[in-house]
Amino acid sequence: MSVITLKKPVRIISSASVVGRHEHAGPLGGLFDFWDADDAFGMDTWEHAEAEMQRMALTFALNKYGADDRAIDAVFAGDLMNQCTSSSYGLLPFDIPYFGLYGACSTAVEGILLASLLIDGGHFSRIASVVSSHNCTAERQYRTPIEYGSLRAQTSQWTVTGAGAVILADGGDGAKVEKLLPGRTFDLGINDPADMGAAMAPAAADTLSRYFRETGTLPRDVGKIVTGDLGFRGYEMMVELMHREGYDVTNNYTDCGMLIYNREKADVHSGGSGCGCSAVVFASHFLRELNEGRLDSMLLIGTGALMSPLTVAQGDSIPAVAHLAKVVR
Amino acid sequence: MKTTKEEYKKLAKDNTPRSPVLRDCVFAFLFGGAICSVGQALLGLFKALGAEEETAKTLVPCTLIFITVWLTGFGIFDRIARYAGAGTLVPITGFANAVVSPAIDNKAEGWVPGVGTKIFSVAGPVILFGTLASVVWGVVYYVMTCVMK
Numbered sequence: 001m002s003v004i005t006l007k008k009p010v011r012i013i014s015s016a017s018v019v020g021r022h023e024h025a026g027p028l029g030g031l032f033d034f035w036d037a038d039d040a041f042g043m044d045t046w047e048h049a050e051a052e053m054q055r056m057a058l059t060f061a062l063n064k065y066g067a068d069d070r071a072i073d074a075v076f077a078g079d080l081m082n083q084c085t086s087s088s089y090g091l092l093p094f095d096i097p098y099f100g101l102y103g104a105c106s107t108a109v110e111g112i113l114l115a116s117l118l119i120d121g122g123h124f125s126r127i128a129s130v131v132s133s134h135n136c137t138a139e140r141q142y143r144t145p146i147e148y149g150s151l152r153a154q155t156s157q158w159t160v161t162g163a164g165a166v167i168l169a170d171g172g173d174g175a176k177v178e179k180l181l182p183g184r185t186f187d188l189g190i191n192d193p194a195d196m197g198a199a200m201a202p203a204a205a206d207t208l209s210r211y212f213r214e215t216g217t218l219p220r221d222v223g224k225i226v227t228g229d230l231g232f233r234g235y236e237m238m239v240e241l242m243h244r245e246g247y248d249v250t251n252n253y254t255d256c257g258m259l260i261y262n263r264e265k266a267d268v269h270s271g272g273s274g275c276g277c278s279a280v281v282f283a284s285h286f287l288r289e290l291n292e293g294r295l296d297s298m299l300l301i302g303t304g305a306l307m308s309p310l311t312v313a314q315g316d317s318i319p320a321v322a323h324l325a326k327v328v329r
Numbered sequence: 330m331k332t333t334k335e336e337y338k339k340l341a342k343d344n345t346p347r348s349p350v351l352r353d354c355v356f357a358f359l360f361g362g363a364i365c366s367v368g369q370a371l372l373g374l375f376k377a378l379g380a381e382e383e384t385a386k387t388l389v390p391c392t393l394i395f396i397t398v399w400l401t402g403f404g405i406f407d408r409i410a411r412y413a414g415a416g417t418l419v420p421i422t423g424f425a426n427a428v429v430s431p432a433i434d435n436k437a438e439g440w441v442p443g444v445g446t447k448i449f450s451v452a453g454p455v456i457l458f459g460t461l462a463s464v465v466w467g468v469v470y471y472v473m474t475c476v477m478k
Contacts, residue, residue, distance in 0.1 A: 045437040145430035149410025154346040188337040
């Protein structure tokens with residue numbers, strides 16, 4: 001698959017982010033549209049709370065755009081839960097054709113990529129892309145009970161409680177999606193579920209190095225290179241892998257998982273992870289940087305680890321995928 | 330990609346950030362020691378209150394379990410354990426937390442499919458292999474006592 005240049009840039013006309021208390025306490029805390037002090041969002045279970053975050057994120061994005069759901073042709077949504085129930089239950093109140101996506105933590109960019117292609121193809125005018133993750137639902141499904149007490153590995157990451165929504169359109173104002181590169185699944189043999197940064201870095205390096213090779217550009221030709229949730233550990237591995245591919249990315253490369261928390265204070269070890277990580281950092285921070293002219297262009301790379309608790313228990317290594325979208329001012 | 334699977338696994342292994350083993354050991358020693366000291370103090374207290382030796386020895390773990398369950402329920406235990414590590418895991422507190430945390434976690438799924446099914450999801454292996462080990466040791470003990478006669 002080659003780099004796709006859209007015939008006409010697709011605009012990101014609206015965005016919104018909803019987060020939990022730890023994310024609000026982080027360095028980007030003031031940029032999010034809404035945060036909840038007890039992460040429950042007024043709901044009785046964590047699963048309902050995550051669904052509610054998706055509903056709120058899309059509602060805020062629609063309100064900012066000044067439209068109701070009839071103006072949207074389709075919604076692409078995903079999360080980390082079995083059968084993507086946070087998305088389907090959360091978006092139930094909207095009268096919008098629904099497509100469920102699963103790309104683990106790469107889903108935010110997967111949604112932007114697919115939405116841009118469909119708008120570029122001319123069949124859709126406006127598509128919303130919504131993703132979420134919730135620390136407590138993810139802990140329950142993938143790790144140990146929430147209140148179980150144990151030491152965490154230095155390479156482990158903290159699943160972000162957050163939902164991000166973007167609305168893409170064939171016209172209007174806002175940052176433009178210009179180029180896309182779908183990722184290939186990649187597995188370099190990491191099988192530790194507490195080391196997802198290292199498991200996902202090869203997929204991100206594969207996609208990014210292919211992008212540079214195919215476009216004949218270099219890291220310095222773009223404003224920022226941003227991966228979704230490799231964290232501090234994955235960042236190190238990514239820099240080394242890119243170096244081996246012949247590219248030095250140290251000047252303008254960062255990762256959403258490194259930006260969302262205050263590393264020492266929040267005790268998050270290797271940083272943030274989850275679908276919500278790249279979604280809320282992109283929707284709140286980077287889109288603002290682009291729209292307000294502080295950033296010219298960025299490569300947003302959504303990184304997803306595609307394992308399940310079952311495959312981990314059976315000793316399989318962790319495959320990953322990384323999709324790339326070039327977003328410009 | 331130029332990096333092979335073997336090269337990458339080695340690269341990832343060589344660059345894995347190390348756990349602060351010394352700090353973890355000191356914390357485990359202090360927290361574990363503190364819990365055991367509390368247990369010893371409770372034993373003295375129950376005996377001073379007039380309990381028989383055997384009764385007092387039963388009351389100590391019951392009290393520690395109660396405190397753990399209470400701290401787990403209020404979301405405090407895991408915050409302590411994040412630093413204490415083996416210090417809270419090894420004494421009876423770790424086992425109590427391992428039983429009660431999945432029970433709390435799965436309350437929303439109901440008493441049977443939730444709490445009933447999942448309550449031993451963490452502690453189950455300890456119960457199974459602990460029971461099995463005691464049976465094996467029982468047989469060894471029986472054989473040894475027969476031989477010693």
